[in-house]
Amino acid sequence: MKPVDGTVLVVGSGTQEYREYLLRSAALRADLWLLDAAAPTWQSPHLSGSTEAEPSDANSLIRAARSVAASRKVRGVLCYDEALILPAAQVAEALDLPGPSVTAVRNCRDKHRTRALLRDAGLPQPRYALVADLAEAAAAAEWIGYPVVLKPRGLGASRGVSLVRSAADLTGLFADARAAHYPGVPTYRAGILVEEYLDGPEISVDGAVHDGRYTPMFLARKEIGLSPYFEETGHMVSAGDPLLADQALRWVLAETHRALGFADGITHTELRLTARGFVVIEVNGRLGGDLIPYLGSLATGVDPGLVAVDVAMRTPPDLTQDRARTTGIRFLYPPEHCRVEDVTVPEADAAKGLLRSVALAGPGDELRLPPLDYLQRYAYVLCEAGTPAACAARLDAATAEVRLERRPLDLALGERAAT
Structure with a gap:
């Protein structure tokens, strides 16, 4: 091989x-x-x-x-x-x-560039405005209409992204968006996007682009929590998800990559399924995180590591599926800022469909929720089943067996004990 x-x-x-x-x-x-x-x-x-x-x-x-x-x-x-x-x-x-051009990667990394290129191509996306300060954000929100989404222009993993339901919430959440950061990514003077909020299920699609031809690999159904922030609390991938065969979705994905000039490489595209159809939220020029590609490999048999290397060498990737399962992951967040005393997780049990259960935090770790920090998880469980409903039930059962012992952090007054 x-x-x-x-x-x-x-x-x-x-x-x-x-x-x-x-x-x-x-x-x-x-x-x-x-x-x-x-x-x-x-x-x-x-x-x-x-x-x-x-x-x-x-x-x-x-x-x-x-x-x-x-x-x-x-x-x-x-x-x-x-x-x-x-x-x-x-x-x-x-x-x-081989690989995506520098321009194509910048078109994905800079969310304002993404928006402008999709606008020029007439592709479905939220109404938006790029703003530099609170006054501009307020004006944009009034023009778009509440609720709106605030999104840092150059970050990822939903850092600093929040749902603003009314003008009363704008000042605090705008400050949170401005304060969010991630090592190694650029900052901008006009660094915040104000976007139309779109209701409907959120999905992500990991796809391979070879010589300009886009092919989807896996589609994940996303779970969101910790409102008004958009922390990703879970994902589910089904080999037979009917959306993968939806021609409207395939057209949007292919045309989006064409508009961004992304002709070779791997991408992770996030969309919402709304009353007006599929709407592009963002495109990331790399494989998805949160073990989504791993879920995809377990569900379909398509190996994302092999595909990524093939595409990197400009070799036609093999996307043949040889499995038909549903896999899901659930991430656990504490109910408040806390210092971890202990995390216990159940043993993996193939008979119950529990493939992995992992403690992500240990004694002494401090977990701080948005807007102080993001992705502060203490454990995850990963399950598989024959159908989405059965997989969701197994995730629920496994989650119920995870135990967190903690000491809440009162950032103003010190700590107090709790379990």
Whole structure:
């Protein structure tokens, strides 16, 4: 399966819990060479080698990549970290390797550029305005009509995104959006989008683009919590989801990628299914997070690590499904800011469809909810079943077995005990 003369550069590796499955699969297809800030640890079994380089610094990455290319045949670049997809594209462009162009990645990373290009192409999206301050946000919200969504222009993972139901809520939530940050992503003077709120189910689609042709791989149904923020609390992927065969959805996805100039690579597109049809929320120029591609592989048999490497080398990917299951993940958040005393999770049990149950926090960890921090989860459970309803029931049962012992954090007055 592994080509004898193919090395793929991996820019950043993410965390073991959320990304090792990708490296493990990718290593079956090509020799992997990691470019990252530190020497590999858990990544080592999946690598042919590594070079220490600052992954957010394109010049540092390009020097490291050229050094590797001097002694090996480098065929592509793989990156699945939102903060690093732009420097990864700059490496590919500097070494004349396949992959999304720098312009295409910027068109995804900068949500205002995304909106402008989709507007010009006449594609379905929320009404929006780019604003620099509270006064402009207030004017935009009045023009669009409440409720509206505030969204930082350059962030990801729903950081700083909130639902503003009325003018009375705007000041505080605008400050939250302005304060949200993520290492390695750009900031802008006019850095907030005010968008029309669209009701309806939210979905995401991970897809492969090869020589300009877009093909969806997995469709995930999303669960949202912690209102007025948009924390992602769960996802479910079904191999036979009827939306995957919907021609209107396929048209929107293909035309969206054409409008963004995204001709080669992997993307994660978020949409809402509204009364007026499918509406594009955003496009990310990398595989989805939250183990969504892993859910997809369990549900369908399509391996996202293999697909990502194939596309990185401009090789036609194999998207043949050989499974037909439903898989889901549920993330658990504390009810308040807290210091963790203990987290207990049930044992995996294939007979019950519980494939994984993982504690993400341990004794002494502090978990702070939005707007103080985001993605502050203490555990997750991952289940599979034959149908979405059965999978949801198994997720509910597994979630009920997770236990969190905590000490609430009163950020003004100190801590008090609770369980």
